[in-house]
Amino acid sequence: MLIIMMLAAVLGGVGLSAVLLILFSTQIRKYAGGGICRSKARLDGKTVLITGANTGIGKETALDLAGRGARIILACRDVEKGEEAATEIRTRVGGAKVEVRELDLADTCSIRAFAQKFLREVNSLHILINNAGVMMCPYTKTADGFEMHLGVNHLGHLLLTYLLIGLLKRSAPARIVVVSSLAHNFGWIRFHDLMSQGSYHSGLAYCQSKLANVLFARELAHRLKGSNVTVNSVHPGTVCTDLVRHSTIMSLVFTFFTMFLKTPREGAQTSIYCAVAEELDTVSGKHFSDCSPAFVAPQGRNEVTGQKLWDISCELLGIEWD
Numbered sequence: 001m002l003i004i005m006m007l008a009a010v011l012g013g014v015g016l017s018a019v020l021l022i023l024f025s026t027q028i029r030k031y032a033g034g035g036i037c038r039s040k041a042r043l044d045g046k047t048v049l050i051t052g053a054n055t056g057i058g059k060e061t062a063l064d065l066a067g068r069g070a071r072i073i074l075a076c077r078d079v080e081k082g083e084e085a086a087t088e089i090r091t092r093v094g095g096a097k098v099e100v101r102e103l104d105l106a107d108t109c110s111i112r113a114f115a116q117k118f119l120r121e122v123n124s125l126h127i128l129i130n131n132a133g134v135m136m137c138p139y140t141k142t143a144d145g146f147e148m149h150l151g152v153n154h155l156g157h158l159l160l161t162y163l164l165i166g167l168l169k170r171s172a173p174a175r176i177v178v179v180s181s182l183a184h185n186f187g188w189i190r191f192h193d194l195m196s197q198g199s200y201h202s203g204l205a206y207c208q209s210k211l212a213n214v215l216f217a218r219e220l221a222h223r224l225k226g227s228n229v230t231v232n233s234v235h236p237g238t239v240c241t242d243l244v245r246h247s248t249i250m251s252l253v254f255t256f257f258t259m260f261l262k263t264p265r266e267g268a269q270t271s272i273y274c275a276v277a278e279e280l281d282t283v284s285g286k287h288f289s290d291c292s293p294a295f296v297a298p299q300g301r302n303e304v305t306g307q308k309l310w311d312i313s314c315e316l317l318g319i320e321w322d
């Protein structure tokens with residue numbers, strides 16, 4: 001009898017939850033969608049480079065900025081997937097100027113080759129969006145022996161930015177958007193074992209790399225003062241994309257709770273906002289989420305850590321960037 005009553009209670013609870021979800025689905029979706037970029041700024045004559053733009057947040061960012069008239073360059077490790085995205089953008093935005101270039105952020109030779117060709121063939125760059133990312137992958141190393149999260153999410157983008165900074169300065173006013181994450185709150189920079197060789201946890205490695213994104217943006221902002229090139233970091237929200245492909249648990253959570261997640265289009269809004277909003281013309285070194293200023297964890301505001309990470313990163317990449 002007790003078991004039947006408990007079963008009835010559970011079924012009743014599930015049923016009630018389902019009814020409530022259906023009844024309030026519009027409100028839930030609206031809330032989950034988060035902030036919207038309301039700027040109508042046009043980007044005619046401007047050039048935008050977006051890494052990892054063949055899918056997810058990057059593709060939606062590209063689609064929006066193409067609609068504003070910019071020349072969009074999708075930097076993708078898989079050119080075929082990039083071309084598919086470019087075709088889709090051209091179909092959805094009449095007259096879109098979209099092109100694809102090969103860039104593997106897990107290989108500094110690829111980054112250097114990309115930049116060399118880019119600097120030869122493209123004569124201005126107004127917006128750089130460091131969007132590409134990997135999350136919770138098994139322990140792997142980049143071609144240069146860096147732990148994959150730190151190598152792709154942080155070091156690869158740092159090198160790319162370094163190689164293109166001259167062009168950005170010559171094209172000023174220009175903006176750099178660094179796509180980080182709320183996950184930076186749970187990260188710390190493990191200077192004693194930056195490449196996680198001593199111990200590895202895929203979630204913590206992701207958090208470390210996203211904290212590195214925040215620290216990089218803040219440190220770069222200091223160094224770019226007076227150049228008319230701004231740099232800000234972004235948390236896009238929790239967005240239903242392929243990012244969680246390496247984690248079965250996260251994939252299941254994302255599948256079951258899709259309704260509570262942002263769509264890629266919604267997830268792109270803060271990147272778009274930081275790229276175009278008129279009120280951010282001179283704003284640099286800040287962190288945004290839902291198209292508003294967002295909290296930065298204390299370890300993301302620590303200037304000593306930021307400078308130390310900058311120095312070590314440059315040393316690892318064999319570059320001098322003062």
Ligand SMILES: NC(=O)c1ccc[n+]([C@@H]2O[C@H](COP(=O)([O-])OP(=O)(O)OC[C@H]3O[C@@H](n4cnc5c(N)ncnc54)[C@H](OP(=O)(O)O)[C@@H]3O)[C@@H](O)[C@H]2O)c1
Pocket residue numbers: 051052053054055056057058075076077078081103104105106107131132133134135152179180181182235236237238239240241242243244
């Ligand atoms: N989704 C979220 O909930 C969420 C939350 C916070 C922050 N973010 C951040 O948002 C950014 C975009 O992620 P997303 O959610 O749109 O994920 P996604 O759909 O998986 O897109 C990631 C992109 O990065 C590319 N990429 C991965 N490794 C690369 C490499 N070595 N070289 C060049 N490109 C590479 C991927 O290319 P392939 O398609 O070839 O793999 C893909 O285009 C990431 O930086 C992520 O950390 C996402």
